[in-house]
Amino acid sequence: MISVIIFLLLILSKFYNTSETEINFLTYSLDNDNYLEELTNDFNNYAQEKELDIHVNRILISTYKDSTSLSNYNELVEYILQKNSTKYDVFMMSSFYTYKYQGLTSDLRNYISSDVIDNYMNKHVKNLGYFNDKLIGLPLYIETSLLYSNKEYLDKYNQTIPKTWDQLIETASYILEKEKEKGNEDLLGYLGYFPYSDVSVSSMLEFIYGFRSNVENEDIPQYGSMDSVDSFNKLREIKEKVSSDENFKLDDKMIIPLLNTNNVLFARYWNINTPLYYISPLPGKEEGISSSFMNGYYLMISNGLSEEKKKASGKLIEFLLSKDIQKKFIKNFKYSGYNNIYNENSDDELCSENKCELFKSLQLINNQTKYISNFDKKMVKMLNFIDDFLYNKEDTVEILDGIDKLVNIHDIRYKSIFGTTTIIVMGVLMLIIFLSYILILFDRFSFYLDILDKVLWFILIQGLCLTFSYGYYMMGIIRQWKCNAGVVSFQIGISLFFYPILVKEIINFPECNRFTVFVKKHKYLFIVILLSFDSIFAALIFIISPFEIQTVKVSNGSDFNVCSITNPVYLLSYALYFGYKVIIYLCLGLLAFMEWNMDGIYKETRLFTTVHYVNSILFIIYLITKIIPIKNMNAHLLMKIGMPAVFSLANYIILIWMYMYKEISRYKHNESVKIMKADKTTDNTISGSGKQVRMKSKIMQYHFNRSNSSPAITATTLSSSTKGSKNTKEMKDIKEMEGIKEEQEVIINFNGIPEEDD
Incomplete structure (x- = not known):
């Protein structure tokens, strides 16, 4: 009895398993x-x-x-x-x-x-x-999308299944005409399957894919290509010759019942079983080329x-x-x-029923919505483009261009009109900047050497060219190596531009010390030392590759790629280098301020100050563009290409052409530049010690000091500098820089030849 009960419980557990x-x-x-x-x-x-x-x-x-x-x-x-x-x-x-x-x-x-x-x-x-x-x-x-061909009518008129769209138009036109002669006005020529829904996108992509150049090419033709233009024109021709707006707009709910009747000649639809139709791959531009969308x-x-x-x-x-x-x-x-x-x-x-052969013969095209960012938001606009083309007869090229801008990640293509023009203009401007160095070599323009020597001018001009070249790296498809090379060329270009000015301002500093003496005697070595920091930065950039390619997704515009640093460690490293550059720039401005009233360097101080003002404005604009998110591709590219170009051109115009204009104007008006050498009896000392005078006060004293660019040193400094034999050479160098002579006034003519004033 017990065994029977256990058996029944086991049976019941199979039907009432509570753990199922x-x-x-x-x-x-x-x-x-x-x-x-x-x-x-x-x-x-x-x-x-x-x-x-x-x-x-x-x-x-x-x-x-x-x-x-x-x-x-x-x-x-x-x-x-x-x-x-x-x-x-x-x-x-x-x-x-x-x-x-x-x-x-x-x-x-x-x-x-x-x-x-x-x-x-x-x-x-x-x-x-x-x-x-x-x-x-x-x-x-x-x-998969397939072509449905009416068995009855193809057999009746001894026609074959079309393998190209031209064959489909010819066959459908022939049969429709024959049926109209017999009073049959109800036969539908072709169902294009372009309802106002996401399947219209698949129908469009599939049709374009059928117009690729050869069967081995598995890529969808670019929207701006002639293959895409030809496919759209053929699609419109099919609708106008063997179909209608209404037949193209039919959706699933309407097409499925129709394919169970004999009232459709040809149709494009997903794979369903219907005995009334021959089922085959969709036609293409030419025999052997087909397309079938895979959903x-x-x-x-x-x-x-x-x-x-x-x-x-x-x-x-x-x-x-x-x-x-x-x-x-x-x-x-x-x-x-x-x-x-x-x-x-x-x-x-x-x-x-040849299922295997049919499916094996399909030339499949993958669903592309995976690669279209914000597809849900963009789909409505894509459908509007398709509708405008099919039913409102909008221009083919304009519609394809609109779709291209909407769905693709965009960049400036090298071979485009804008890309080619930009490359040519940038190349010509860089060549002009580079060749301007020749002016400095002529005696007639020797006034340039009052500002910088020939080597420093060469370094500065190379910096302008290198900064200008940043725009080349932002064209074409954005790659990681372009991000790395672009930022290195830009940063080193800026360094090559500012370091010669920094050297000159250090030499002009209104107080001699070991550092200013070293820079005067080894100015090129000093620039090499500064460039070593930039070289370390450049090497790290190429070694660690901190940049990532990120896509800026725009709901109603063109998506585009940008170079971005997301790793916190890399971001901190880049920020430190950027801080180093900011310190260099602040030093330039501070030195220009302190040397503002010094006799003998009036022209270069004003010139360098103008450069500082202009670059400060550009730097503020740059910071604003970094803070404000840019969601427009054209504005982004304009900033990326335009800002370095404006930097190079603005500084080039100020240092070369504005300076030349001023010198020529001064010459035409018979103006002269008087350089007053410091009198040995003039009090050129800066009162007070470093501990007693606040930094702000000392800077203001430098600013209002009118001593020569190589001023006398305080008695305290002279006394301390002469102690010990090891300081003898240093003192000699300092005295050479002072150049304390009898007061004399010198007039410099346009050719840069000094003449004693009578």
Whole structure:
């Protein structure tokens, strides 16, 4: 009796297992896919046989059943996942939208065996399942676009299935004309499948792909190419000759019933079983070239589930992706993403009705929405472009240009009109700046040597050219090496420009000391020392490559790439170097201020001060552009190319042409420049000691001091400098710099030849 009771309890436990995991499987279909229900039942039977303690409930949302569009289904799933709802566990999602779920779904590699995953790692499937090294989905099945040709009418008029779009126009025109002669006005020539929804984007991309130059080329032609222009013109020709606006706008709910009638001659639609039509690859520009858009329905697991439910969901997905189940999909005229499944020709049932040969012959094009940032926001504008072209007869080139600007990551292409013009203009200006050095070599323009010597001028001009070259690196596709090279050329260019001015201002400093003496005697060595810091910076930039390419996503404009530093360590290093440059620049301004009233260097002080003012304004503008986010590609490129160019041109004009203009004007008006040498009796000392006089006060004393650029040193300084034999040479150098002579007035003419004043 006891054994009977135990047996009954065991039987009851099979039917009332309280530990059984319920999995809610949300599915979507264009039609009433009863076979999905059968497969769900198959899994439940399989789970019972294997004692998996898992039960699946399938929920169907269908265009056929409740008129829910694919975009509406996507919005529903996205809403559920964002709310962390556990109402549904496994989802079917079109590859149009899989890119949106990388943060809302689980990595399937954690819940599905690697053997199953490996069976789906072909280029088409992998491209849409992986996002940022995360496997968010694998395809339950794939829909492909095909051409449906009416069997009755093709046989009636002894016509063949068209293989090019010109053949389709010719065949459709012929049959339509013949049927009209017989009073048949109801026959529809061609259904283009361009409703106002996301599938219009797939129809457009697919048509363009069919006009690529050769079958080996797997890239979609650029929107601005002649292939794309030809494809759009042919699409409009098809609509106008063998179709209509209404027939092109028909959606899923209208097309599926029509393909179960005999009222359509040709149609482009997803793979469905219909006995009334020949089914073949879509035509192309020429025979041998075709295109078929691939829209997979991927299986995904919600990220908000418990580990137990995620593992149970993984078991369901493994079952649905098995070879035996995938063969059932093929028998129901669905395309499978399973590797090499169509090469098993020994399976006569699987390859009946030429399913294998048809699917093997397809020239597939992947869903491109993954690569279009903010696709949801841009889709409406894309659909408007397509509608304007098809139904409002807008210009082909303008429409394609608008789509190109909307969906692609843009840059200045070298071979574009703007790119070529920019390169030529920049090259000519850089050549002019470089050749301006020749002026300095002529005696007639020797007044330039009053400012800097020939070597320092050469270094400065090279700096302007190198800074100007930054614009070249910002053209074309932005690469990491361009980011590195661009910033190095810009920063070193700025250094080469400012270091000669810094050397000159240090030499002019109104108080002699060891440092100023060293710079005067070894000015080129001093520049080399300064450049060593820049060289270290440049080497680090190329070694660590701190820049990353980031895409600035613009909802209603062109996306573009920028160079960006995101690593905090790299950002700190760059900030320290930038701080070093700021300190150098502040020193330049401070020295110019302190030397403002000094006799003998009036011209160069005013000239350098003008340079400082202009560059300060440019620096403020640069900081503003860094603080304010730029969401316009043209404004960004203008800043990146324009700012270095303005820096180089502004400083070039000030130092070369404005200075020349002033000197020529002074010569024409017979003006002379008087340089007063310091009188040995003049009190050139700076009163007070460093500890007693505040820094601000001492700077102001320097500013108002009118002593020569090589002034006398205080008695205290002279006394301390003469102590010890080791300071003898230093004292001699300092006295040489002082140049204390009898007061004399010298007039310098335009040719730079000093004459004693009578």
